[in-house]
Amino acid sequence: MQEWNRNSEIAEFVRNRRKKSNLTQIELADVTGVGVRFVRELEQGKPNLMTDKINQILLFFGHTLTPTPISDETRRNLGE
DSSP states (O other): OOOOOTTSHHHHHHHHHHHHTTOOHHHHHHHHTOOHHHHHHHHTTOSOOOHHHHHHHHHHTTOOOOOOOOOHHHHHTTTO
């Protein structure tokens, strides 16, 4: 089982944007149409979340999940 990573880029992005927007987790859940539990798990870095729900939140902030190229070094270190 993968460990949760509170410092993942998506978790930090959502948490920081929510706070800059002066929203609570409950308010973000209400305005984006996802559950409060989902917002909490996303901000806590749960590794297995539904991408469509992540995009619901990211779209609120004007972003979306997209494939991003990674370096050869990162690719070599994926199995560690």
